[in-house]
Amino acid sequence: MLDALDRIEFITPLVMTRAPYDAIAEHFHALRTTLQPKEEDYLALLLDPLPAGSTILDLGCGTGRPIAEHIVARGHHVVGVDGSVALLALARAQLPEQRWFHALIEEVEFAETFAAVVCWDSLFHLPRAEHAPIIRKIHRWLVPGGRLMISSGGNVAGEEGFTDTMFGHSFYYDSLPPQQMTAVLEETGFTILRSEMCSLPDGDHDKGKWATVAEKRR
Numbered sequence: 001m002l003d004a005l006d007r008i009e010f011i012t013p014l015v016m017t018r019a020p021y022d023a024i025a026e027h028f029h030a031l032r033t034t035l036q037p038k039e040e041d042y043l044a045l046l047l048d049p050l051p052a053g054s055t056i057l058d059l060g061c062g063t064g065r066p067i068a069e070h071i072v073a074r075g076h077h078v079v080g081v082d083g084s085v086a087l088l089a090l091a092r093a094q095l096p097e098q099r100w101f102h103a104l105i106e107e108v109e110f111a112e113t114f115a116a117v118v119c120w121d122s123l124f125h126l127p128r129a130e131h132a133p134i135i136r137k138i139h140r141w142l143v144p145g146g147r148l149m150i151s152s153g154g155n156v157a158g159e160e161g162f163t164d165t166m167f168g169h170s171f172y173y174d175s176l177p178p179q180q181m182t183a184v185l186e187e188t189g190f191t192i193l194r195s196e197m198c199s200l201p202d203g204d205h206d207k208g209k210w211a212t213v214a215e216k217r218r
């Protein structure tokens, strides 16, 4: 159980075989620099209701750039969770006042609650059977009325999970189809505020991305 611990907490010697970001950390850091226009919109919907000084949980936070940086620039605190030591080290170097946890999304537990949760471009590295339990954890950690910004996608028709290559390394992906993702969120106790394809499949590496901002029902 994680609580208000400081800085990076190296929980276990994790090796993320499904998503080996440690091996591509420099490339990923160079690639992921700025928010996409739609990400700015989703973050506004997530953060606009919050008073300054709120604490936001970022599951699969990566280097903290650009999402945690944006959240901190808006006057909030970030608790970041990631399975990549190399990406977390970059996050800590950039934002040393925030709290960073080395843990797997599917295993991490918190004793505290959060004003909002981001789970952006990370859930899709886990098998779809694990998505609903993670969404139920997020719901438990959110305060009533707290909002979630989450992405999923893509999937390959007829297949549960597929691998693709990024900078010469193999990464696993899986997602629930959008209608099922929406159903899981609603059944868990969320009201959908906005959900849409934020990128369309390009017939190549991009299998399409489904974005949702949802609010925990009061």
Ligand SMILES: C[S@@+](CC[C@H](N)C(=O)[O-])C[C@H]1O[C@@H](n2cnc3c(N)ncnc32)[C@H](O)[C@@H]1O
Pocket (backbone or CB within 6 Å): 016, 019, 021, 032, 059, 060, 061, 062, 063, 065, 066, 067, 081, 082, 083, 084, 087, 103, 104, 105, 106, 119, 120, 121, 122, 125, 126
């Ligand atoms: C595509 S990156 C997205 C990073 C960040 N959310 C962003 O939008 O820039 C995916 C992130 O999820 C992390 N990740 C993937 N699977 C994970 C798992 N099972 N537990 C914790 N982190 C995981 C990776 O280490 C990586 O930082």
